Amino acid sequence: MxxxxxxxxxxxxxxxxxxxxxxxxxxxxxxxxxxxxxxxxxxxxxxxxxxxxxxxxxxxxxxxxxxxxxxxxxxxxxxxxxxxxxxxxxxxxxxxxxxxxxxxxxxxxxxxxxxxxxxxxxxxxxxxxxxxxxxxxxxxxxxxxxxxxxxxxxxxxxxxxxxxxxxxxxxxxxxxxxxxxxxxxxxxxxxxxxxxxxxxxxxxxxxxxxxxxxxxxxxxxxxxxxxxxxxxxxxxxxxxxxxxxxxxxxxxxxxxxxxxxxxxxxxxxxxxxxxxxxxxxxxxxxxxxxxxxxxxxxxxxxxxxxxxxxxxxxxxxxxxxxxxxxxxxxxxxxxxxxxxxxxxxxxxxxxxxxxxxxxxxKHFLSAFGEHVIAEEVEQTLREAMRQHPEVEVVEFTVAPQVSDDPAVPSRHQWLIEFARPPHDAAAFAAALDASLRQRNVYYDDLLRGHILAPLQLTPLPAGAFQRYMKSQGKLGGQNKVPRLSNDRTLAEGLLGVG
Incomplete structure (x- = not known):
C-alpha cells in the first residue's frame, strides 16, 4: 500500500x-x-x-x-x-x-x-x-x-x-x-x-x-x-x-x-x-x-x-x-x-x-395539469427497463404533445436514444405508461378520463442528444439534458438534428 x-x-x-x-x-x-x-x-x-x-x-x-x-x-x-x-x-x-x-x-x-x-x-x-x-x-x-x-x-x-x-x-x-x-x-x-x-x-x-x-x-x-x-x-x-x-x-x-x-x-x-x-x-x-x-x-x-x-x-x-x-x-x-x-x-x-x-x-411537465416531476419519469424508466432487461438507454427526455384536433387526444412524448432498443416497442411504451400512472395519480386520472392518450415512444437515432447539445454549445463538461419540459422546444430541437 x-x-x-x-x-x-x-x-x-x-x-x-x-x-x-x-x-x-x-x-x-x-x-x-x-x-x-x-x-x-x-x-x-x-x-x-x-x-x-x-x-x-x-x-x-x-x-x-x-x-x-x-x-x-x-x-x-x-x-x-x-x-x-x-x-x-x-x-x-x-x-x-x-x-x-x-x-x-x-x-x-x-x-x-x-x-x-x-x-x-x-x-x-x-x-x-x-x-x-x-x-x-x-x-x-x-x-x-x-x-x-x-x-x-x-x-x-x-x-x-x-x-x-x-x-x-x-x-x-x-x-x-x-x-x-x-x-x-x-x-x-x-x-x-x-x-x-x-x-x-x-x-x-x-x-x-x-x-x-x-x-x-x-x-x-x-x-x-x-x-x-x-x-x-x-x-x-x-x-x-x-x-x-x-x-x-x-x-x-x-x-x-x-x-x-x-x-x-x-x-x-x-x-x-x-x-x-x-x-x-x-x-x-x-x-x-x-x-x-x-x-x-x-x-x-x-x-x-x-x-x-x-x-x-x-x-x-x-x-x-x-x-x-x-x-x-x-x-x-x-x-x-x-x-x-x-x-x-x-x-x-x-x-x-x-x-x-x-x-x-422548473423542469416539470404539467401541460395538462399532471405536474410530473423528474424523479417520477426516472423511476418510470427504471421500472420499464426492469421488465424489459434487453433495453439500454443512452439518454432521454419527455415533452408534451398537444393536439389541435379535438378528435385526437393529446399525450406525452418520450424521446429516447437507445443503446439497445426493446424487442417490442409497443410493450415497452405500455410499461412506461403503466409505471407512470402508478406514480402520478393526476396522470392516471387524465388517461382514465380520455383527456390524454397513452404516451408516444419516439426512438431517436444514435448520437441525437450529442448532436443537439453540440448545436447548443453545451457538449460535455457539466452540461445536462433536462429530463422533461413543459413545452416543445427541446423535443423539436432533438427531432431537428436526429
Missing amino acids: GLKSTLSRPLATYIARQYARWQHDPIGTQQRVLRGLLERGAGTAFGQAHHLGGVRTAQDFAWQVPVRDYEALKPWFERVKAGEADVLWPDKPLYLAKTSGTTSGAKYIPLTKDSIPNHINGARDALLHYVHRTGKSRFLDGKLMFLSGSPELETVGGIHTGRLSGIVNHHVPAYMRRNQLPSYATNVIEDWETKLDRIVDETLPERMTLISGIPPWVQMYFDRIVQRTGRPVGEVFPEFDLFVYGGVNFEPYRKKLLETIGRPVDSVELFPASEGFLAFQDEPGNPGLLLLLDAGIYYEFVPAERFFEKSPPRCTLAEVELDRQYAMVLSSNAGLWGYSLGDTVRFVSKYPFRVVVTGRI
Whole structure:
C-alpha cells in the first residue's frame, strides 16, 4: 500500500469524527450558521437594505429576505460583477463561477474566501468518508481522472471568472496534482470531442483507479476507450475501483455504464453546485446524501407543490418531513441570501439528515395539469427497463404533445436514444405508461378520463442528444439534458438534428 493510501486512513477517521460532532446537534448547527452569516452580512449593501443586523430568528429572516432566484437577485449580482466591494458579502469575491442560465444567458455566482473551502473540502471529505466506511484507500495511489470544464479563467470586473470545475482545479492540493488527469494542456481544450480524444490518449497508458464526472459524459469517454481497444473499460483499467459522479440521477445510465466497464465498481454520489457543495453519499449503498450543515450554508425548504405561490411557506431543517418534495433555498458565505437553487430534494432520513435529488423546480411537465416531476419519469424508466432487461438507454427526455384536433387526444412524448432498443416497442411504451400512472395519480386520472392518450415512444437515432447539445454549445463538461419540459422546444430541437 502506498504512502497516500496509508496516510488517508487516520485522516479519514479524524474527518468522520468532526462530522459526527455537528451531526449530534444538526438543528443547533444550522442556527449557529445563520447567526454567523447575519453577523458577517449585516454591514454589506444587501444587509443594510434588508436590515440583517436586526434579524434574530429564522422567522425574522424569512420575513426580511424573500425567496428569489438568480433573475430576481440579478441587480445585486451585477454590482458584484462590476467590481463593487461589500455588496453581498464583505470585500469582493475571489472568483465568479460562470454557469449557464435558462432565461438570462450566463449566470455569475460569487465564490468568496469563506466559501471556497466548502467546494474543496466537500469533495475531499466525500472520498475520505468512503475510505472510513470501507477501509479501501488503494485508489489514492493510482491515477485519478476528473472530467470537468476548462480551468482557464478570464477576468470580469477585476475578478477571476470561469467554470466552477475549472476554478476548483486551481485549488487541488499539490500532493494530489501528481495523480490527477487530464493534464492542464488537455483540460483547457474547448472542443469537447477533441478534448475527449486527448483524454483517451493520456489515460490509456496509465494505472487508472478513480474516474469522476457526469454519467453521460463519462459514458462517452468509456465508449471511446472501448472503440480504441476493443475491450471493456474494467479490463483496460484493471485497478479502476471507484466511480464518482453527480449532477444527474445515475440510475438511467447505470446498466450501460456497468456493462461498458464489464465488472462491478464502487461508486460515490456528490451533490455539487456552483452555489455550494451541498451533500455527498457518506454510506456506500445508502442512496441518501448527507446534507452538509456546518459548511457556511443555511438551508430553507419550500414544499414543491406550493413553490409558485405568492408567499410560500419556508421550512427550517427542524420542520421538514420525510418523503416530501422540497425546493431548496440557500443563504451562504458566498453572499447568497434567500437564493432559490432550483433543485428539488426529498428527505429520506433525519438525524442524520439525508436527501435524494429529485429534479429541478422548473423542469416539470404539467401541460395538462399532471405536474410530473423528474424523479417520477426516472423511476418510470427504471421500472420499464426492469421488465424489459434487453433495453439500454443512452439518454432521454419527455415533452408534451398537444393536439389541435379535438378528435385526437393529446399525450406525452418520450424521446429516447437507445443503446439497445426493446424487442417490442409497443410493450415497452405500455410499461412506461403503466409505471407512470402508478406514480402520478393526476396522470392516471387524465388517461382514465380520455383527456390524454397513452404516451408516444419516439426512438431517436444514435448520437441525437450529442448532436443537439453540440448545436447548443453545451457538449460535455457539466452540461445536462433536462429530463422533461413543459413545452416543445427541446423535443423539436432533438427531432431537428436526429
